Each structure stands twice: as C-alpha cells, then as structure tokens.
Amino acid sequence: DVKVTQSSRYLVKRTGEKVFLECVQDMDHENMFWYRQDPGLGLRLIYFSYDVKMKEKGDIPEGYSVSREKKERFSLILESASTNQTSMYLCATVGRGSPLHFGNGTRLTVT
Amino acid sequence: DQQVKQNSPSLSVQEGRISILNCDYTNSMFDYFLWYKKYPAEGPTFLISISSIKDKNEDGRFTVFLNKSAKHLSLHIVPSQPGDSAVYFCAASAAGGGADGLTFGKGTHLIIQP
Numbered sequence: 001d002v003k004v005t006q007s008s009r010y011l012v013k014r015t016g017e018k019v020f021l022e023c024v025q026d027m028d029h030e031n032m033f034w035y036r037q038d039p040g041l042g043l044r045l046i047y048f049s050y051d052v053k054m055k056e057k058g059d060i061p062e063g064y065s066v067s068r069e070k071k072e073r074f075s076l077i078l079e080s081a082s083t084n085q086t087s088m089y090l091c092a093t094v095g096r097g098s099p100l101h102f103g104n105g106t107r108l109t110v111t
Numbered sequence: 112d113q114q115v116k117q118n119s120p121s122l123s124v125q126e127g128r129i130s131i132l133n134c135d136y137t138n139s140m141f142d143y144f145l146w147y148k149k150y151p152a153e154g155p156t157f158l159i160s161i162s163s164i165k166d167k168n169e170d171g172r173f174t175v176f177l178n179k180s181a182k183h184l185s186l187h188i189v190p191s192q193p194g195d196s197a198v199y200f201c202a203a204s205a206a207g208g209g210a211d212g213l214t215f216g217k218g219t220h221l222i223i224q225p
Contacts, residue, residue, distance in 0.1 A: 004154075033212050040120070042200060042217035043155070058212060090154050099145055100202075100213055102154030 002027045004103035006091050012109045019078040021106050023091030031094045032074040033058075034066065036087040037105070043090065049074055081110045114138045115203050117216035125224050130188040132219050134201030137182065141203040145213065146175060146186045149198045158199075159186070188221075196223045 007022040025032065033048040035058075045058030047066040055066050063085060067075040078085055091103045116135045124130045132146075142163040147155035161168040161175045161184065168175050174187045188195055198220050202213040 009152075035212075035215075037149075040217060042117075043202075043213075043215040045212045045214075048212050092154075099157040099160060101157065102147075104154045105152070107152070 002029075002093065002095075002098070002101040004091055004093055004101055006089075006103040006106050008106050009104065010107045010109075012111065013078075013081050014111055015082060017078075017081050017110075019081050019108065019110075021076040021078075021089055021091075021108070023074045023076070023103060024072050025074075025091075025093040026072065027093065027095055028071065029093040029095040030071070032068065033092040033094075033100070034064075034074065034076045035090045035092065036060070037090055038087050046076065081108075083110050086110045112137070113217075114141075115201055115214050115216040117199075117201055117219050119219050120217070121220040121222065123222045123224055124191050126193060127190045130186075130191045130195065130221055130223070132186040132188075132199050132201075132221065134184045134186075134216055135182060136184075136203050138203070138205065138214075139182070140205040141214075143204045144175070144177060144184050145202045145204075146173075147200045147202060147215075149200065149218070155200060191221075191223045193223050193225065196221060 003026045005024045034046040035043045049068040065077045089106045092100045094100045145160040146158040148158045149155040177184045198218045200218045201216040
C-alpha cells in the first residue's frame with residue numbers, strides 16, 4: 001500500500017516567514033505533486049516533479065518553490081509566507097498504472 | 112478557464128437512496144477520469160476511475176458513467192450510507208494516468224441524511 005507522509009498536519013506561521021512543507025513517499029515513484037485545496041476552488045496544482053532535481057510549474061506556482069534532492073522526498077517552500085497562502089496543502093505521488101495517491105495534508109495558517 | 116466543472120457545490124440525499132454526482136469537462140483531450148472522496152482534515156482518497164474507451168465502470172455501490180459526446184460523467188452511489196458524507200472531486204487527465212497531474216473540479220459536498 002502506498003504511503004505518502006507529510007511531516008506536519010497543522011502549521012501556524014507569521015507573514016514573511018520562510019516555510020518548508022515536507023513530503024516523503026515509500027513507493028519509489030518518480031512523479032510527485034503539490035496541490036493546495038481551498039473551499040470553493042477545489043484542488044489546484046502548484047508544482048510537480050518527474051525525477052530527482054527536476055521540477056515543473058503547475059497552474060499556480062507564484063509564491064512557491066520546490067526541491068527534489070532525493071527521489072522519495074519532495075519539499076514545498078514558501079519563501080515569504082503571506083496570508084493568502086493560508087490553505088490545505090496536499091502532496092501526492094503516482095506510479096505506472098496507479099491513480100494519484102495523496103498524503104493526509106498540511107493545514108497551514110499564515111497570520 | 113475551468114476545464115472540469117462540478118456545478119453542484121452540495122447535494123443532500125436520504126440514506127438508502129441513490130446519490131448522483133455530476134461532472135462536465137471541456138477539454139476533448141481528456142482520456143482518463145477519476146473520482147476522489149475527501150473527509151475533513153484528510154487527504155483525498157481514490158474511489159473509482161474510467162478510461163475513455165469505456166462508458167461505464169462499476170465497483171460495489173459505486174458506478175461511474177461516461178458520456179463522451181456530451182463531455183459528461185456521473186458517479187452513482189447506491190444505496191447511500193452515512194459514511195458516504197464527504198466532498199467528492201471529479202478529476203481528469205490527458206496523459207492516460209495522471210503523470211502530469213490531474214485537473215480537478217471544485218468538488219461537491221454530499222450530505223447523507225438519516
């Protein structure tokens with residue numbers, strides 16, 4: 001069974017802080033994704049990665065960056081957190097022939 | 112421009128009856144469709160999928176129907192149970208399996224009334 005682990009379930013940060021959201025998967029999948037979920041807006045793709053050190057912008061990359069130094073780990077970085085980045089952040093991974101599998105999410109509040 | 116649309120933000124159904132959740136899409140390149148279920152404070156979990164070569168896929172109480180000419184799919188849940196109360200997301204992919212990520216609808220909150 002695929003396991004996608006997000007390091008924090010809840011985070012509270014101040015405006016302007018640098019924020020790291022960590023995600024680890026245990027299935028040796030190449031493809032990893034970061035989405036954010038907001039009420040009434042659904043899930044929106046921020047960034048994704050096909051392989052180590054590789055990244056691609058999704059639909060809403062502004063204000064975010066990512067890091068993929070190891071295959072199993074995909075980090076989302078908010079360089080300078082803002083209140084409009086308060087959201088539920090979801091990491092996901094997909095392997096050949098399998099559907100997208102999500103972690104439990106990180107609820108980030110920026111005050 | 113919204114490529115995957117779920118026009119009902121919420122739906123209330125009596126326990127034991129059929130729940131029908133609808134989804135429309137605009138991108139004719141989409142060839143793989145999925146439904147995800149999400150409880151509060153949890154990540155979405157995969158429910159059922161359908162490829163564009165089929166028009167129906169069934170898994171227990173869940174059936175997904177695809178009408179390619181109308182660019183419409185629906186999820187039927189029969190019979191509805193209290194544990195089905197959740198937000199349901201329709202998703203689509205043009206890569207056959209989500210390798211480029213999925214395009215999601217905004218979700219429908221299904222409420223099963225006792």
